[in-house]
Amino acid sequence: MQRLRELSRLVEAVYNDIDHTYGKYQQDSGLQCRSGCGACCNNPHIEATELEMLPMALSLFDRGQAEVMLDKLAEYNGFSCLHFVRQSLDGNQGYCGEYAHRPGVCRMFGAAAVKAKHGLTLSVCKTIKQDVPQKYAAGLIALGEGGVPVIPHDKERIRQLDFSLSQQELPLNKALSAALQRVLTAAWYSAEDAENQVA
Ligand code: SF4
Ligand code: SF4
Structure with missing residues (x-):
């Protein structure tokens, strides 16, 4: 258990850095x-x-909700991530x-660079493109100047913390x-080890 907690702290340290870097880029651009x-x-x-998903799983465990959540996930037949709280009929x-415990993918999506055939390209969600088309165009022009966070680089930083827990990409509910x-x-x-030591 200690190893999972230590690993989770390392993942969260990368998440803090990602939040700062992506947030700053999205604000500046x-x-x-x-x-x-x-x-x-x-x-x-x-x-x-x-x-x-490890930080979220440990947080749920610490709040005494791990088993309940596991049951909910097993029974869930909804369309989206179980943690999405809809506030409109269409789900938009x-x-x-x-x-606070969302996975890396949710922290990076929105506006950032991704790898393309001949280098990097800017990946911006449809809604943001619709809202600020000129800023999207400016972002594309400025891409060569650097300073844009690159999603595959940050995914790799997380992956390098533990390859065995990073082998498979799963739908969010299954990963949790x-x-x-x-x-x-x-x-x-x-718990069993602790009991044996007492005995
Ligand atoms: S997809 Fe990510 S950000 Fe959206 S509700 Fe699920 S965990 Fe949260
Ligand atoms: S604007 Fe785009 S990235 Fe932001 S929440 Fe909406 S769909 Fe997601």
Whole structure:
């Protein structure tokens, strides 16, 4: 269990850095999310690794909600990420119910660079493009000047913290289930070790 906690702290340190870097770029470039928008969470195809979900799984465990959440995930047949709190019928408005512990993919999506055939290109979500088309054009022109966070680089920084927990990209709900199962198993063995030491 201690190893998972240490690993989670390392992941969170990278997340803090990502939040700062991506937030600053999005603010400086004006490529910011529409207020109240949650359209990208209303999507069943977002994927993350088990490692990316480890901070959320440990937080749920510490709040005594790990087993309950595992059951909810097993029964859930909704369309999107289980943590998306919808505030409009079409699902375009809403917020993240586990924002502080959201995975890396959710921290990087919006406006950042991705790898393309001949170098980097700017990946900006449809809503932001619609809202600020001139800023999107300016961002594309400024791409060669550097200073744009690059999603694959930061995904790799997270992956390097633990390759075995980063092997597979899974839909978010499945990735969280896997992380919760790992945390609960580790907690069970830790408790058993402690009991044996007392005995
Ligand atoms: S990244 Fe785009 S779709 Fe997602 S919340 Fe921001 S504006 Fe909305
Ligand atoms: S974890 Fe939060 S930010 Fe990420 S998809 Fe789910 S609701 Fe959206």
